[in-house]
Amino acid sequence: MLSGLQDGLRNAVKKLIGAGAIDEAAVKEFVKDLQRTLLQADVNVKLVLQLSTRIEQRALQEKLPLGLPRKDHIVKILYEELSSILGEETEFNLPPDKTSIMLLVGIQGSGKTTVTAKLARHLAKRGYQVGVVCADTFRPGALVQLRMLCEKINIPIYGVEKAKDAVKTASDGVKHFKNNDKNVIIVDTAGRHKEEKALLQEMQQIRGRLNPDKVLLVIDGTIGQQCFNQAQAFHQTVPVGGIVITKLDGAAKGGGALAAAAATGARIVFIGTGERVDDLETFSPTRFVGRLLDMGDLKALLERVKDLELEADSKKLQRIASGKMTIDDLYYQLEQIKKMGSLRKMLDLIPGFSSAMQDQDVEGLEERMQYWKVIIQSMTRNERQNPDVLNASRIHRVARGSGTTEKAVKEMMARYKQAKSVMKASRGRQFRQMMKRFQQ
Numbered sequence: 308m309l310s311g312l313q314d315g316l317r318n319a320v321k322k323l324i325g326a327g328a329i330d331e332a333a334v335k336e337f338v339k340d341l342q343r344t345l346l347q348a349d350v351n352v353k354l355v356l357q358l359s360t361r362i363e364q365r366a367l368q369e370k371l372p373l374g375l376p377r378k379d380h381i382v383k384i385l386y387e388e389l390s391s392i393l394g395e396e397t398e399f400n401l402p403p404d405k406t407s408i409m410l411l412v413g414i415q416g417s418g419k420t421t422v423t424a425k426l427a428r429h430l431a432k433r434g435y436q437v438g439v440v441c442a443d444t445f446r447p448g449a450l451v452q453l454r455m456l457c458e459k460i461n462i463p464i465y466g467v468e469k470a471k472d473a474v475k476t477a478s479d480g481v482k483h484f485k486n487n488d489k490n491v492i493i494v495d496t497a498g499r500h501k502e503e504k505a506l507l508q509e510m511q512q513i514r515g516r517l518n519p520d521k522v523l524l525v526i527d528g529t530i531g532q533q534c535f536n537q538a539q540a541f542h543q544t545v546p547v548g549g550i551v552i553t554k555l556d557g558a559a560k561g562g563g564a565l566a567a568a569a570a571t572g573a574r575i576v577f578i579g580t581g582e583r584v585d586d587l588e589t590f591s592p593t594r595f596v597g598r599l600l601d602m603g604d605l606k607a608l609l610e611r612v613k614d615l616e617l618e619a620d621s622k623k624l625q626r627i628a629s630g631k632m633t634i635d636d637l638y639y640q641l642e643q644i645k646k647m648g649s650l651r652k653m654l655d656l657i658p659g660f661s662s663a664m665q666d667q668d669v670e671g672l673e674e675r676m677q678y679w680k681v682i683i684q685s686m687t688r689n690e691r692q693n694p695d696v697l698n699a700s701r702i703h704r705v706a707r708g709s710g711t712t713e714k715a716v717k718e719m720m721a722r723y724k725q726a727k728s729v730m731k732a733s734r735g736r737q738f739r740q741m742m743k744r745f746q747q
Contacts, residue, residue: 334366351566406484410513437462440464440481524541526552533567550571552565578595683719697720
């Protein structure tokens with residue numbers, strides 16, 4: 308996520324911490340590094356100057372809190388100031404006892420249809436009864452695309468083939484889902500450019516007919532600080548209640564998009580961090596900056612773990628925690644990691660882990676984990692349940708069957724025994740206590 312911005316900020320902090328005495332020259336050098344990094348992320352020049360001036364003044368003038376080293380105090384100032392330019396901390400909640408209508412708007416190509424499915428998935432996992440309406444009568448194939456996405460996540464969809472009247476389709480769809488006891492109805496509208504008056508007028512008509520509880524503007528994170536003009540133009544047509552920034556997983560200009568969107572006064576409520584249907588996160592400025600600075604985001608990690616608990620096998624978890632795990636249990640763990648997304652994204656959520664592991668190390672581990680799954684699939688049921696029966700001839704057979712090497716099989720077995728030993732030694736107590744502390 309925003310690797311260029313992440314690397315630049317972390318390198319600036321690392322350089323500051325590695326310096327000797329923190330004098331005025333060191334602070335000014337640190338601020339110059341920040342300016343360079345933020346400008347490369349397409350953050351508005353005026354905003355960069357304002358931000359860097361505040362950081363410099365606070366770093367040089369503020370009295371140090373008792374017992375806090377100056378270096379740590381400067382990092383704390385950076386954390387606070389970056390968080391402040393990304394908007395206020397707010398919760399995104401919908402009342403469970405009434406039907407909420409959400410209208411999604413945005414320019415064509417921003418990823419709005421994909422966000423519709425991701426948002427439906429996000430809310431459904433939190434217990435809402437969700438229905439999706441395709442009111443995009445402008446783009447050929449819009450209904451087909453949305454239907455395919457929704458079918459994968461078991462979300463009902465309403466749409467009319469070759470419909471011409473978007474306002475009527477939206478209205479009929481909302482009535483349909485209200486009659487079917489849905490308490491969240493998401494309406495996907497046609498992508499439009501801020502100069503297209505006819506389409507903007509259609510959007511006003513849909514809003515007037517539906518009277519939505521929330522209007523969310525979807526913006527492509529790759530457009531950088533142009534977000535400001537785009538958000539302002541939409542807000543003048545239909546008051547925007549929140550912004551969703553997409554494509555932040557590979558956006559060099561993502562920092563500029565976030566800062567510009569926040570500058571409009573409309574809060575950023577969600578960010579898209581990947582292509583998977585689960586790669587939509589509730590946006591928190593402080594947690595987001597924490598991840599940029601390698602402070603992690605344990606709350607986001609816990610939310611992903613909680614989502615997986617719905618699909619978890621309690622017997623397997625109990626066996627793993629007690630130190631009695633089998634090879635089948637190892638395979639189960641590999642599958643759970645896959646459901647959470649890439650290993651790199653997971654490490655970003657754990658304080659200190661992201662910068663501690665090089666990209667090539669993470670990629671190498673992910674590649675080996677894929678081999679391990681194939682190796683496990685090549686074992687017999689008895690071997691998976693009783694790994695101690697694996698002798699030289701069995702290892703040779705498993706290596707041939709999985710298309711790997713005997714060395715790879717032995718490495719996988721060594722990792723399995725290591726994990727089992729750790730869990731057996733702690734009996735899972737330390738892990739459970741750590742998770743409880745995070746949830747407090």
